[in-house]
Every structure is written in C-alpha cells, then in structure tokens.
Amino acid sequence: MIAILDYGSGNLRSAQRAFETTGAEVVLTSDRRTALEADGLVVPGVGAFRSCMNGLLAIGGDEIIRERFAKERPTLGICIGMQVLFSHGLEHSVDDVPSTDGVGVWDGTVSKLNAPILPHMGWNTVVAPKDSALFKGIESESFYFVHSYAAKEAVGQRVSWTEHGERFVSAVEDGAMSATQFHPEKSGSVGLTLIRNWTGTL
Amino acid sequence: MSLSIRIIPCLDVTDGRVVKGVNFTNLVDAGDPVEMAALYERESADELTFLDISASSSDRETTLDIVRKTADQVFIPLTVGGGIRSVADVNQLLRAGADKISINTAAIARPELISEIADAFGSQVLVLSVDARRAKTESGFEVTTHGGRNGTGIDALGWIERACNLGVGEILLNSMDADGTRQGYDIEMIEAVRPITRVPLIASGGAGDLEDFARALDAGADALLAASVFHFGVHRIEEVKRYLSQAGYSIREVSNQ
Numbered sequence: 001m002i003a004i005l006d007y008g009s010g011n012l013r014s015a016q017r018a019f020e021t022t023g024a025e026v027v028l029t030s031d032r033r034t035a036l037e038a039d040g041l042v043v044p045g046v047g048a049f050r051s052c053m054n055g056l057l058a059i060g061g062d063e064i065i066r067e068r069f070a071k072e073r074p075t076l077g078i079c080i081g082m083q084v085l086f087s088h089g090l091e092h093s094v095d096d097v098p099s100t101d102g103v104g105v106w107d108g109t110v111s112k113l114n115a116p117i118l119p120h121m122g123w124n125t126v127v128a129p130k131d132s133a134l135f136k137g138i139e140s141e142s143f144y145f146v147h148s149y150a151a152k153e154a155v156g157q158r159v160s161w162t163e164h165g166e167r168f169v170s171a172v173e174d175g176a177m178s179a180t181q182f183h184p185e186k187s188g189s190v191g192l193t194l195i196r197n198w199t200g201t202l
Numbered sequence: 203m204s205l206s207i208r209i210i211p212c213l214d215v216t217d218g219r220v221v222k223g224v225n226f227t228n229l230v231d232a233g234d235p236v237e238m239a240a241l242y243e244r245e246s247a248d249e250l251t252f253l254d255i256s257a258s259s260s261d262r263e264t265t266l267d268i269v270r271k272t273a274d275q276v277f278i279p280l281t282v283g284g285g286i287r288s289v290a291d292v293n294q295l296l297r298a299g300a301d302k303i304s305i306n307t308a309a310i311a312r313p314e315l316i317s318e319i320a321d322a323f324g325s326q327v328l329v330l331s332v333d334a335r336r337a338k339t340e341s342g343f344e345v346t347t348h349g350g351r352n353g354t355g356i357d358a359l360g361w362i363e364r365a366c367n368l369g370v371g372e373i374l375l376n377s378m379d380a381d382g383t384r385q386g387y388d389i390e391m392i393e394a395v396r397p398i399t400r401v402p403l404i405a406s407g408g409a410g411d412l413e414d415f416a417r418a419l420d421a422g423a424d425a426l427l428a429a430s431v432f433h434f435g436v437h438r439i440e441e442v443k444r445y446l447s448q449a450g451y452s453i454r455e456v457s458n459q
Contacts (some may be wrong), residue, residue: 013272
C-alpha cells in the first residue's frame with residue numbers, strides 16, 4: 001500500500017491516480033500510523049517552503065519522514081515535498097527571519113534560482129546517473145517543473161541535474177529516500193514510468 | 203538541454219461540452235472535453251487549458267466533474283479558468299484535479315483576490331488572464347472583460363505590473379484584436395509586456411501559420427496557446443513542434459513508451 005501524505009490543500013487527486021496506474025492501492029492520509037506503516041510514502045508539496053513545513057509540522061509529518069528515513073522505509077518527496085527534506089529553505093526569508101528549518105534529512109539550503117524567468121515552469125531535461133533506479137530507461141527525458149527555489153549542492157548517493165539559469169538538483173536517490181523537484185504525476189508517460197520504477201522497488 | 207517552449211491547446215467548455223469550433227474527425231464524440239484532453243495529450247500537448255464559459259453557476263458541478271474525469275486519465279498539467287471568484291472556488295478546482303487556475307474579471311473587480319489565492323496555494327497555481335486590445339491608454343493597450351466586449355479603461359501594462367506585485371505566477375496574454383483572425387499573434391503587445399515582468403508569458407490569440415508561433419517566441423513568449431488551429435486540424439501540435447524544433451527552439455519530444 002502506498003500512502004500520499006495529505007497535509008494541506010492542493011491537487012492530490014492527480015498524484016493518487018498516477019500512483020494507482022501501477023496497480024498499487026493508494027490512500028491519501030494524514031494519519032501517523034498509516035503513513036509510518038505504508039510500503040511507500042509519498043510527500044507531495046504545495047505552496048511555499050514555510051507554509052509547507054507548517055502543514056507538515058501540524059500533522060507530525062517531519063517526525064514521520066525522519067522515522068521512515070531511519071528505518072530505511074521507501075519515501076518519495078515531490079517538488080516542495082523534496083525541498084523540505086533539506087535542512088534549510090530561504091523562501092520568504094527576510095532580515096529578521098533568515099531561513100526556515102526543513103525536515104533535515106539532508107544538510108543543505110534550498111535557495112532561489114538565478115534565472116531571468118521565474119517560476120521555472122514547464123518541461124525540462126533531467127540528466128540522471130547511469131546507475132539510477134528511479135530513472136531506469138528514462139535517463140535523459142523531460143519532466144514537468146514548477147518552482148522558483150532549488151537545492152544546488154549534491155546530497156545523498158545519486159543526484160540528477162537540470163539547468164534553468166544555473167544547474168540545480170532535480171532528483172536525489174539516497175537509500176530508501178528519493179525525491180524529485182519535478183512532478184512525475186504531471187510528466188505524461190515518462191512520469192508514469194518513473195513512478196513505476198519507484199513502486200517496483202517497494 | 204534547456205526549458206522547452208510549451209504548446210497549450212485551449213478548450214472552451216460549457217454545460218459539460220466543448221464548444222466554439224471543434225472539428226475533429228478522429229474522435230467518437232467531438233464535444234467531449236475528457237476525450238479531447240486525452241487526444242491532445244497523446245498528440246504531445248505540453249499543458250491543457252479548459253475555459254469554463256458557462257453562463258450560470260449551476261453548471262459549476264458539471265465543470266468540476268469534467269476536471270475530475272480529466273485528471274483521472276490525463277497526466278499533464280491542467281489549467282482551468284472562467285468564473286473563479288474566491289479562494290473557495292480555487293480550492294474546489296484544485297481538489298478536483300486542476301493544477302492551475304486562471305482569473306480575469308474577478309481580479310479586475312477585486313485585485314486583492316490575487317494575493318489571497320497566492321497566499322493560500324502559492325503563486326505557481328495562479329495564471330492572470332489578460333484580455334487586452336489597442337486603446338487610448340498610457341501604453342496603448344487596454345484591459346477588457348466579457349471576451350473583449352467591455353473596455354475597462356485600465357492600462358494593460360500597468361495592470362500586469364500590479365498583478366505581478368500581488369503574486370501571479372504566470373501571464374496569459376490574450377489579444378482581443380488578433381483573437382480568431384488567424385493573422386498571427388499580436389507581436390507588438392508581447393514585446394510591450396515581456397520587459398515588465400519576470401513571470402512566464404503565454405501568448406494567445408491569432409495563431410494561423412507555423413511562422414506565427416516562432417514570431418511570438420522571438421517576441422518573448424515562453425508558451426503558446428491556441429484553440430481553433432488545433433481544433434479544426436489546420437495544424438497538428440506535432441507539426442508545430444517539428445517546425446519549431448527545426449527552427450532551433452527547444453521543444454519536448456514525446457516518446458511513446
């Protein structure tokens with residue numbers, strides 16, 4: 001069973017349907033036990049880094065994610081759901097509030113992309129390492145992005161890269177923890193392939 | 203390796219049916235929006251837009267149902283516009299499976315709606331739809347409502363700057379002068395808007411020849427919306443993309459896995 005963590009508003013229906021195309025049972029949940037015990041947990045993300053963290057904290061999502069990471073339980077962060085896995089986010093930071101703490105699975109800061117047009121919105125190429133499990137068979141395809149902030153330093157075991165104004169981390173695979181800055185559930189057939197690659201490891 | 207330009211077919215929907223000139227021969231039912239959305243996804247559309255032109259609010263549930271059915275089987279981004287007046291309307295559409303919503307008249311009537319939506323869901327869900335035409339305003343372009351029938355006297359460039367400050371994530375620039383003419387996108391208008399905003403710019407209205415798409419990109423558009431040229435089969439999306447690719451633009455190729 002795959003659980004999609006429901007901790008705010010936004011479009012979770014597409015994510016649910018996309019993961020259901022693998023044949024898996026998929027539930028939307030904010031329940032701690034369901035999220036901890038699921039074979040795979042998907043952490044979606046909507047809005048900004050801080051509002052996303054606030055939503056996660058409200059349901060104890062940060063602890064759920066850290067516990068799954070410690071127990072090597074498969075977890076997949078998507079978009080802001082990837083960004084909050086880092087230790088710091090600079091979105092909406094001002095002088096008196098320098099940054100927002102993330103879940104802290106990885107040490108690193110999520111900062112604004114240096115690009116002429118933002119948000120980075122649309123289909124862009126992801127270059128994945130050859131030994132990637134997530135991108136098996138789709139190592140240099142385009143996926144759908146919507147974001148203005150990103151991590152720019154490598155973390156974890158395998159990192160995929162994309163360019164928009166500058167190079168940034170578009171996916172991380174680190175043991176049982178995976179994350180994509182793009183939306184696989186909105187990336188057509190290649191996105192569904194990535195989802196099948198992930199559920200195939202559960 | 204770079205961000206691809208986007209080709210976005212737009213479907214006008216009312217009472218659960220696609221209206222305004224749809225003439226597909228390879229569909230069982232040319233008026234079914236879900237079927238058309240799936241077809242356009244297969245034809246390599248990069249996003250889809252539904253414009254709900256229903257006159258009455260009682261059709262709202264029908265629209266939500268179409269959005270649900272589309273999101274259930276189409277896995278590319280879906281924008282829904284038309285009649286959105288509140289944060290609650292936006293939440294309903296996002297929950298049904300829309301990825302972005304576009305607002306127009308309601309934002310002109312009450313600009314704070316822009317920041318309310320951006321605060322609740324993030325700027326990335328919010329497309330400002332601007333129906334503009336030539337008029338005697340400061341920039342020479344005026345915002346209209348009701349499909350270009352009603353002028354507002356509001357300067358289009360000033361309005362776009364203000365809306366961007368309030369938090370829109372994207373601009374859909376629809377030329378009322380070019381709309382439906384197939385004489386080309388309004389290049390002057392795109393060139394006027396491009397320097398005043400850093401958010402992505404979608405050009406709309408007037409697409410006819412293949413060259414029109416390239417000209418709009420050269421003028422500064424990041425994405426190209428079109429309706430009738432695709433609905434009537436004047437051009438296939440793949441044909442437009444092949445042309446743009448050969449002309450040196452970055453496009454997304456769809457591999458059929």
